[in-house]
């Protein structure tokens with residue numbers, strides 16, 4: 001005849017076995033979840049949802065911005081000592097004064113018509129990347145002192161620094 005103690009021990013053994021089984025089940029669920037996450041990541045890579053993107057200003061696309069690339073800012077990068085600015089580029093536009101109604105300049109950007117004394121600076125800014133759009137965004141009328149001042153600011157902002 002089983003004593004009360006025997007029955008209690010049997011009950012305790014069953015409860016322990018049940019807890020152990022639940023623990024194993026929880027481990028199996030966790031392992032399956034981790035495997036699923038790993039498979040999702042692998043699938044995402046295989047599907048091309050990840051990509052390596054070169055930083056803006058990395059002209060040769062090697063993954064970093066080196067000195068003399070368009071993204072290089074000598075005031076905040078490297079030894080923070082800026083080298084000499086490149087020599088100014090002289091842009092020669094052919095002027096034709098043979099026709100009636102004054103002179104015409106071949107190749108003069110539309111943004112620089114009527115720039116008067118600031119024509120050379122205007123052409124210089126227009127020759128830089130994004131220059132024509134910047135010139136069109138100026139709120140001042142060409143030929144005015146405010147226009148010339150805005151051109152000087154644009155010249156400084158668009159001038160390459162090395």
Ligand SMILES: [Ca+2]
Nearest residue numbers: 058062064066
């Ligand atoms: Ca680079």
